[in-house]
Amino acid sequence: MASHLQPPPVSKNARGHVRVTSEDRRRITALRRSTKGPLDEVDDPLSIASPTSPELLSPETYKTQSLSPRASLSLDVPKDFTFLLEPANFTPLSTPLLKHALSDSTSSLSLSDLLATGRFHTAAVRAASDLSALPPTADAATILPLWYVRLASLTLIHETTIAAQESKILGDLSSPFYRLPPIEDGPGEHIVPWGLRVLAVRLQALGFGEPRRGLMAYYLLASDAREAAARARASQRQAEMRLWQTRLRELGVLVASALVEMGEGQAAARHLRSLKGRGREEVGMEILTWLRMGDLSAAAACLADWENSSEGEDKVDEDGFVSKVLKALIATCEGEYAAVVKDWQALHDEYPDDVMILQNLAVCQMYTCEMEKSRDAFEKIIADDTAAVFPSLLFNMASLYELSSENAQMLKTELASRISASGPSGEERTKIELKL
Amino acid sequence: MARARGQSIGEGLKTPHTVSLKVLRLTRPSLAQQFPLPKANSDSVYDFSPSAGLAYPHSTPLATNFLLTPLLTLPESFQSAYVGEVFSCTLSANNELPADDTARSISGVRIAAEIVSPSNPSGVALDLEEPVTPASSSFAPGASLQRILRLNLQEEGDHTLAVTVTYTETAVGTEGRAAGGRVRTFRKLYQFIATNLISVRTKAGDVDGGRYALEAQLENLGERAVTMEAVRMNPKSPFTSHSLNWDMPGATQTDAPVLQPGDIMQVAFLLEELQGEDTGQEVPASSPAADKRFILGQLNVQWRSAMGDRGSISTGWLTGKKR
Numbered sequence: 176m177a178s179h180l181q182p183p184p185v186s187k188n189a190r191g192h193v194r195v196t197s198e199d200r201r202r203i204t205a206l207r208r209s210t211k212g213p214l215d216e217v218d219d220p221l222s223i224a225s226p227t228s229p230e231l232l233s234p235e236t237y238k239t240q241s242l243s244p245r246a247s248l249s250l251d252v253p254k255d256f257t258f259l260l261e262p263a264n265f266t267p268l269s270t271p272l273l274k275h276a277l278s279d280s281t282s283s284l285s286l287s288d289l290l291a292t293g294r295f296h297t298a299a300v301r302a303a304s305d306l307s308a309l310p311p312t313a314d315a316a317t318i319l320p321l322w323y324v325r326l327a328s329l330t331l332i333h334e335t336t337i338a339a340q341e342s343k344i345l346g347d348l349s350s351p352f353y354r355l356p357p358i359e360d361g362p363g364e365h366i367v368p369w370g371l372r373v374l375a376v377r378l379q380a381l382g383f384g385e386p387r388r389g390l391m392a393y394y395l396l397a398s399d400a401r402e403a404a405a406r407a408r409a410s411q412r413q414a415e416m417r418l419w420q421t422r423l424r425e426l427g428v429l430v431a432s433a434l435v436e437m438g439e440g441q442a443a444a445r446h447l448r449s450l451k452g453r454g455r456e457e458v459g460m461e462i463l464t465w466l467r468m469g470d471l472s473a474a475a476a477c478l479a480d481w482e483n484s485s486e487g488e489d490k491v492d493e494d495g496f497v498s499k500v501l502k503a504l505i506a507t508c509e510g511e512y513a514a515v516v517k518d519w520q521a522l523h524d525e526y527p528d529d530v531m532i533l534q535n536l537a538v539c540q541m542y543t544c545e546m547e548k549s550r551d552a553f554e555k556i557i558a559d560d561t562a563a564v565f566p567s568l569l570f571n572m573a574s575l576y577e578l579s580s581e582n583a584q585m586l587k588t589e590l591a592s593r594i595s596a597s598g599p600s601g602e603e604r605t606k607i608e609l610k611l
Numbered sequence: 612m613a614r615a616r617g618q619s620i621g622e623g624l625k626t627p628h629t630v631s632l633k634v635l636r637l638t639r640p641s642l643a644q645q646f647p648l649p650k651a652n653s654d655s656v657y658d659f660s661p662s663a664g665l666a667y668p669h670s671t672p673l674a675t676n677f678l679l680t681p682l683l684t685l686p687e688s689f690q691s692a693y694v695g696e697v698f699s700c701t702l703s704a705n706n707e708l709p710a711d712d713t714a715r716s717i718s719g720v721r722i723a724a725e726i727v728s729p730s731n732p733s734g735v736a737l738d739l740e741e742p743v744t745p746a747s748s749s750f751a752p753g754a755s756l757q758r759i760l761r762l763n764l765q766e767e768g769d770h771t772l773a774v775t776v777t778y779t780e781t782a783v784g785t786e787g788r789a790a791g792g793r794v795r796t797f798r799k800l801y802q803f804i805a806t807n808l809i810s811v812r813t814k815a816g817d818v819d820g821g822r823y824a825l826e827a828q829l830e831n832l833g834e835r836a837v838t839m840e841a842v843r844m845n846p847k848s849p850f851t852s853h854s855l856n857w858d859m860p861g862a863t864q865t866d867a868p869v870l871q872p873g874d875i876m877q878v879a880f881l882l883e884e885l886q887g888e889d890t891g892q893e894v895p896a897s898s899p900a901a902d903k904r905f906i907l908g909q910l911n912v913q914w915r916s917a918m919g920d921r922g923s924i925s926t927g928w929l930t931g932k933k934r
Contacts, residue, residue, distance in 0.1 A: 286657060287657055287658065290658060290659055290660075291660070293660070293663075295663075316656075320656040320657055323657065324657050327648050327659060327663075330646060330648075330664065331648075331659075331663055335646070369649065370648065373649040374648065374649060377646070421650070425649065425650055428675065428676050428677050429676075431677065431678075432677055432678035432679075435678050436678060438836055438871060441866050441869060444866075455672055456672070456673075456675045456677075459672075459673050459675065459677075459681070460675060460677045460679070463642055463677070463679040463680070463681065464679065466642065466918060466919065467679055467917055467918065468836070468838050468869065468917070469837065469838045469914075469915035469916045469917050469918060469919050469920065470838045470867050470869075471915065471919050472840075472867070473866060492672070496671070496672060496673075497672050497673060500673055500681055501673075504681055504683075507639075507640065507683065507919075508639060508918050509919060510639065510919060510920075510921065513743070529669070529671060530667060530669060531667060531671065531673070531681055531682050534682055534683065535681070535682070535683045538640050538683040538684070538685055539640075539683070541635075541637070541685060541701065542637060542640075542701075542759070543740075543742065543743070543759075544701075544740055544741055544742035544743075544758065545742055545757075546701075546703065546755055546757040547754075547755070563668050563669075565665075565666060565667040565668060565682075566643065567643035567666060567667070567682045567683075567684045568667075570643075570684055570685070571684060571685050574635065574685040574686075575685070577633065577635075578633045578634075578701070578703045579633065579703055579705050579753075579755045580631070580633075580705055580707070580753070580755075581631045581633075581705070581707050582707075
């Protein structure tokens with residue numbers, strides 16, 4: 176018998192399969208809706224009587240349901256995490272655009288400081304070198320948070336492809352290998368931080384080229400969250416219950432995002448409509464999904480339904496901000512730009528501090544031959560708060576520079592240094608966003 | 612945009628042009644995407660800023676953790692050009708004089724464009740949209756003149772967009788007076804291929820006396836998904852048409868059909884001959900023995916792709932045969 180538990184096997188399907196191109200969407204079927212899904216909220220009064228409610232299950236049933244027999248071995252045998260520490264796990268990163276991002280001053284900063292100051296490139300490198308330097312006896316509580324920093328930082332600096340490849344090393348995070356021995360009122364505690372469990376879903380789906388695997392993984396997490404919330408409620412741990420409910424709600428949004436990423440917009444819209452406590456946020460998400468699909472009448476119908484609905488938390492939109500912005504977006508997709516520029520201008524006059532509205536006005540002005548005004552608007556957003564620039568703003572600026580000069584490269588570099596001069600935050604991210 | 616060919620012609624060979632031409636394909640703007648980090652992450656040892664990974668760092672009722680955000684983004688790349696859709700570009704003539712160059716000035720900038728398509732090998736001049744309120748008349752270094760062209764792509768095959776820029780370059784004397792000017796011009800060519808996005812195959816059959824069924828298969832030949840906005844039969848008198856599809860009266864499906872790349876969708880229409888009207892227009896038979904054929908009408912397909920970019924095609928006259 177092996178003295179150590181082996182790392183969780185990657186599912187055979189995932190390894191042995193030829194990579195499925197994500198373009199072929201014909202074989203991806205929409206999720207079948209069950210009458211009661213794991214994403215439903217736990218405070219549903221019916222859930223007490225639900226057969227999957229954990230308090231109705233004996234510990235025996237519970238074990239056979241969610242734990243493989245091998246898990247019992249972990250009571251005595253230490254787990255071997257050395258496969259997570261191999262230096263070969265980590266792909267070297269190309270150097271960032273701005274040199275001072277690599278300056279010596281960062282070497283004295285702790286990993287937490289690097290994250291707090293937005294030095295995600297350096298943080299990704301540091302996490303990998305810290306992991307490689309750990310002794311083989313290092314425990315999960317040391318290793319896994321560093322993995323989270325590594326993968327999260329990579330996604331923030333747009334190195335998602337590398338993050339997706341590296342995430343495969345973690346293997347199946349739902350396996351018993353990643354749990355403590357079972358306890359009396361439920362399965363053993365998960366040793367992987369929640370953020371890493373959630374983040375790994377999308378990265379592994381990308382890494383293995385199987386988006387549907389990601390959907391299933393979200394539903395597994397949701398069923399865990401639902402059980403944990405039920406246990407917390409049963410033992411009156413209010414704060415913990417609310418935490419799990421928040422996580423459950425977040426998973427609901429992640430499923431919708433994953434469906435949109437797969438090109439299954441209609442399924443995403445149906446899913447969003449099925450979420451409990453659907454409010455203006457979910458209505459906004461559904462309308463954006465319809466616009467992305469190009470189904471403008473469905474978008475308009477969704478907005479009209481919501482505006483006409485008379486009660487419930489659906490209706491919280493005091494000054495009509497949500498309605499007005501969504502209407503302007505639908506009109507933008509109709510393509511009557513001269514009228515749309517007026518809509519966005521009126522919104523900008525009403526909400527002068529909203530940068531989303533100002534950016535949308537600037538983009539539409541490009542479609543009405545008003546490039547100068549457009550550039551002024553973009554420049555205003557940057558001048559107002561250089562530290563708070565956001566990716567799509569930089570992308571739009573880069574496109575505008577490319578259109579308006581032979582020396583776009585120079586203008587972009589100048590903008591990049593203006594941004595980095597305002598503070599370290601984001602300085603390492605601008606390279607891709609500015610198409611440099 | 613597709614590769615530019617044949618940079619400049621004529622006098623531009625001697626001294627570099629002081630005006631540049633840049634082109635951006637204007638498909639619809641897209642929605643910025645975001646991949647935020649998980650939020651409820653209280654068990655983490657290391658803290659990321661809650662706004663890290665968000666598309667924009669401001670809190671409004673529309674700022675969520677969802678993939679799609681309400682932020683508009685300019686078109687990313689040239690993308691494919693499809694028959695039945697509007698091809699739109701913005702053209703920008705830019706003053707490339709250095710800001711400190713006081714010896715030269717540029718004025719009288721004009722942009723003209725024409726399109727060469729398989730059926731128009733000699734080219735057709737295009738109307739260009741100008742700003743409603745003209746920009747300031749001075750054309751200082753760094754300034755741009757923007758124009759937009761919109762063109763209905765109606766045929767498959769190679770297209771060439773030819774853009775000509777004309778401007779006057781004036782040498783400025785020491786006292787700020789014009790010391791002499793010359794008109795310069797250059798032309799840039801952009802090539803692209805228009806392909807079919809939706810292919811239509813039709814079949815008409817005689818149901819019973821005076822009633823015909825028209826079936827059609829619509830196939831998405833492109834590389835992006837489309838949402839069908841309308842599939843209509845425009846009947847020719849004396850026929851009337853009834854849709855047998857998702858949009859027929861009483862149908863329960865509310866979502867418009869989506870065709871992913873490679874998907875095929877089947878539609879059908881029932882065409883009835885109105886009583887008391889003249890019999891349908893007969894198609895001249897090629898031989899006396901041929902069956903009598905009647906013109907039923909035309910099929911029109913209208914779609915939208917991502918962010919509402921619209922396209923539409925119509926078939927030729929479709930005919931039915933009397934048994």
